[in-house]
Amino acid sequence: MPSLTPSDYDAIRLSLKVALTALVVSLPFGIAAAYLLSFREFRGKALYEVIFNLPLTLPPVVIGYLLLLLLGRKGWLGQLLESAGIQVIFTWKAAVIASAVVGFPLLVRSIRIGMETIDQQLIQAARSLGASRFDTLCTVILPLSARSILAGSSLMFARSLGEFGATIIVAGNIPGVTQTIPLAIYDYVSSPGGEPLALSLCLISVFITVVVLFLHEGLSGKLARRS
Amino acid sequence: MELTMKVEKRLGAFSLHADLAISGERVGIFGTSGSGKSTLVTLLAGLQHPDRGEIVLDGECLYSSSKRIDVSPQRRRIAVVFQQPCLFPHLSVKNNLLYGARRCKPEHRKIDYHHLIEVLGLGDLLIRGVNNLSGGEKQRVALGRAVLANPRLLLMDEPLSALDDRLRFQIIPYLKSVSEQFGIPYLFISHSLVEMRLMAEQVLVVAGGKVVEQTDAEELARSRMGISPVGYINLLRLANPRRVGHLYAYPWGDGEFVLSAGNDQPEALFELSSKDIILFKKHPEATSARNLLKCTVLSTFGSGSRVGIVLSCGEGRLVAEVVEPAIDELGLTAGSEVYAAIKASAFRRMG
Numbered sequence: 149m150p151s152l153t154p155s156d157y158d159a160i161r162l163s164l165k166v167a168l169t170a171l172v173v174s175l176p177f178g179i180a181a182a183y184l185l186s187f188r189e190f191r192g193k194a195l196y197e198v199i200f201n202l203p204l205t206l207p208p209v210v211i212g213y214l215l216l217l218l219l220g221r222k223g224w225l226g227q228l229l230e231s232a233g234i235q236v237i238f239t240w241k242a243a244v245i246a247s248a249v250v251g252f253p254l255l256v257r258s259i260r261i262g263m264e265t266i267d268q269q270l271i272q273a274a275r276s277l278g279a280s281r282f283d284t285l286c287t288v289i290l291p292l293s294a295r296s297i298l299a300g301s302s303l304m305f306a307r308s309l310g311e312f313g314a315t316i317i318v319a320g321n322i323p324g325v326t327q328t329i330p331l332a333i334y335d336y337v338s339s340p341g342g343e344p345l346a347l348s349l350c351l352i353s354v355f356i357t358v359v360v361l362f363l364h365e366g367l368s369g370k371l372a373r374r375s
Numbered sequence: 376m377e378l379t380m381k382v383e384k385r386l387g388a389f390s391l392h393a394d395l396a397i398s399g400e401r402v403g404i405f406g407t408s409g410s411g412k413s414t415l416v417t418l419l420a421g422l423q424h425p426d427r428g429e430i431v432l433d434g435e436c437l438y439s440s441s442k443r444i445d446v447s448p449q450r451r452r453i454a455v456v457f458q459q460p461c462l463f464p465h466l467s468v469k470n471n472l473l474y475g476a477r478r479c480k481p482e483h484r485k486i487d488y489h490h491l492i493e494v495l496g497l498g499d500l501l502i503r504g505v506n507n508l509s510g511g512e513k514q515r516v517a518l519g520r521a522v523l524a525n526p527r528l529l530l531m532d533e534p535l536s537a538l539d540d541r542l543r544f545q546i547i548p549y550l551k552s553v554s555e556q557f558g559i560p561y562l563f564i565s566h567s568l569v570e571m572r573l574m575a576e577q578v579l580v581v582a583g584g585k586v587v588e589q590t591d592a593e594e595l596a597r598s599r600m601g602i603s604p605v606g607y608i609n610l611l612r613l614a615n616p617r618r619v620g621h622l623y624a625y626p627w628g629d630g631e632f633v634l635s636a637g638n639d640q641p642e643a644l645f646e647l648s649s650k651d652i653i654l655f656k657k658h659p660e661a662t663s664a665r666n667l668l669k670c671t672v673l674s675t676f677g678s679g680s681r682v683g684i685v686l687s688c689g690e691g692r693l694v695a696e697v698v699e700p701a702i703d704e705l706g707l708t709a710g711s712e713v714y715a716a717i718k719a720s721a722f723r724r725m726g
Contacts, residue, residue, distance in 0.1 A: 272422045273461040273517075275448040277524045278478030283449075287474075291465045374465070 156349060158324045159332040164356070166240060166328055167308035170247035171301055174255055178300065181252075182259035182293075183285060187271070204253040208313030211249055215318045219245070242319035243326050247308035254307055255300040262296020263289060295371045302364035306357055329353050376400060376528055376560035382418055382428030382438075391415065391584040393428075400560040401551075403575025403592060405568070411584040412564045416532045419562075420455050421448035432528065452483065454521035458533040460513035462505045468516055469501050475524025483525045486557050494556055495519045495549055511542035515549060522553050529554065529561040535570060544644060544726025547573050569608055569646070569725075572596055600649060600696060601679020607649035607694045611722070614642040622665065622719055628691025633665040634722040644725045649683065651721035652695035655714040656705045665719035672711045675702070682707075686715060 152160075181200060185193065203211050219226045219236050229236055236242050266289060274284040290297070312330040319326040321335065333349050336342030377398040384391045391411045406412045417423040419430060419437075427440040432453075437446045454475060462471050476488065492498055495515050500508060508516065514534060521529055531550065535543040551574065554561050563574040571578055572592040580588035580595065590598070600607040613625035616637050623637025636645065653664070670686035670693070677683075682702055686693045695715060697707070705713065 267459075267461065269457050269459060269461045270463060272417070272420075272448075273455065273457065274463075274474070275422060276420050276451075276453060276455045276530075277475030277520065278449045278452075279474075280447070280449050283478070288463060292463075 152348060152352070153345070155323045155327070156332060156345070156352075159327050159329050159349070160352060160356075162240060162243075162324075162326070163309055163328040163330075166243045166247055166311075167305050169244045170251060170308045171255075171305050173244065174248045174252055174304065175297075175301065178252060178255035178259055178304075179290070179297065181256045182263055183289065185256070186260050186263040187289075200256055201253045203250050204257075208246075208250055208311065209317060212246060212314035212317030215242075215246060215249065215314065219318065237318060238320045238322065238326060240319070240326055243311075243315045243328060246314035246318050247311045250311055250314050251304035251307040255304040258296050258300030258303055259293060260296075262293035262299075266292050295368050298364060298367055298371065302360055306360055309353070309356060309360075376402070376562075377433055378402075378419075378528075378562075379431045380415070380419065380428070382425035382430060384414060384418060384423070384425045386414065389414075389584060391418075393418075393581075393584075393586055395579055395586045395589070397577060397579065397589065399577045401554065401574065401576045402560075402562050403571045403578040404562060404564045404581055405566070405571050405575075405578050405595065406581035407566050410581045412566075412581050413532055414584075415581065416455065416530050416562075416564055420453045420530055421446060421451050422455075449478070452525070452527045453530055454524045454526035454528075455530045455532060456514075456518050456521050456534045458536050460510075460517040462508075462513055462516055462520075464505055466505065467501075468497070468503060468505055468508070471505060471516055472497070472520050472523055475520055475526075479523075479525045486523055486525055488523065491519055491522060491553070491557075494552055509542075510538050511546060514538060514542075514546055518546075518549060518553060522557060522559065526559060529559050530564070531561055531574075532564045533566070535565070535567075541726055543570070547726075550574065568596055568599060568603070569610070572608075572610060597676055597683055597694070598678055600683055600694075601677075601681045605648050605650070606681075606696050607678075607683060609647040609649065609693050610725075611645045611647060612642065613637075613645055616641075616643075628668070628688035630668055630688065632717070632722065633719050635719045636722050636724040638724065645722045646725055647693070647717065647722050649694050649696040651717060652686075652693065653716045654684065654695055654697060654701070654705060654707070655716060658714055659716070662716050663718070664716040666715075666717040668715045668717075670713055670715050672707055672709055672713060674709050675707060684713075686713070688715075 185197060217223050219242065221230065270288055271284055274288045279287060310330060315328060316331060321327050321331045329349055329352065333346045336346035379396040381394045391414050393415055404412050404415060418425050421437065424445065425438060430438040436444050437451055438444060463474065495518065497515060497519055500512055500516060535546060538546065565571055575592050578590055578592050578595050579586050596607055613627060613632065616623040616625050619633060622633050622635055624631045624633050625637065668688050670688045673685040673687045675682055675684055681696045681698055684695045684697060684707055686695060693715065
């Protein structure tokens, strides 16, 4: 097996950084979205459900292109960010946004499954014992959906590691800047004689995913025993 | 506790129109399942919103659609004990107990944790996990948790329904004693007439989403005698048993009851149906029934096609039932003397 090149190490580092940042940024929003969809009734709920799930069904390339339109120099958000001196497109931040958007529905769905299995009367009991909505969320709902939050996080993290279509459009494929593992593999495969290098990155990819899954199983088992 | 509720709530095909005003410390809400009892509870606790109306508890308006008042559940200080214990599975027994106490304002704190543990006999449960408790133990913890929240009113929504008979009657003394010892009034919701009589003084009868009757527990039991397949249930708290062969003799009224369901406990609660009491005008020569008591008729009351006969035997009171023709044949009027025959096996021990 050929050894890894310095740019491969960059790609690995960047992949982990992007996936982790996307998860950390998305988690509070994911929990909030899952809570609202599980426990609250509001106008336009069905519309929000569709919007949240859209990235799950749309091709990632389409998501990438829509993000490009939104965040590009002519996009309204892009213009706003540029006037504040923030450049997003073709930076690692764009890769984070792409991963976050594509992985968000997986995160919300997993957390929701956990939240919806919580007995409503436990929540009612907490409220009648003097806990506010937010207090109930922190002391009853979140601890009881910890396993599903963990499952959603693992799923989203793994999905972010594999994100390709949206990232290549909105962040490009710049070695050392926005080139994550899948993009590097794509580069190797499309250049002559690059297969062995592609294979070693594939093995690294498998290794990281296996570690994530084992970590998930271990933590999940621990949480199950605790309850 | 003084409660007035005038609320409307529509839930699919069911609609609740409750209009009630009641004051008392131990109030029951009686009705069959689907009558709207639990909806009433959730509206009062603020866990659901009425479509319109007003709820006033002890002079404080908790909800008013016209004045746009809606006090949140956590500020109502109405603790609920549900049919299921609803203990938080991720917390220890102690943290479950203290969940409400920790959220209670200092000025409302009046219940001592250690005293409550003692009253409810929870000491041994504290070190055990919530999931390692029996159904009755869980319900005791749930009750303790509700009381420790220092509520101004306890709502008990069928708290005994999920328990078997033995446990049910073991829990009842706890339910009553916490209310008495800590001075917390309660609303007790149940479809069981026996539970109503053991727990409540005044009773609101709910049917079809409306309060149809406001009465006391004894009156309710008498009025239901005619339609109940088990008749009127005499609840007898008997003490100091004496063994008589395979049977037990308990002092009662002027004499004693001999029964087969006794045990060696110093005190026990028994039920005896009005249907299991046979009345004789004169002392029969011989009878297989082990109990033959000389009684005086105190009063009679009609209930459906049957007539209830209230008998007195010293301090003891019993309700027997007969059909109309028997009244004339035996000449049963207030003051007349009769002999009541009861089989030893007719008594059923509760709990």
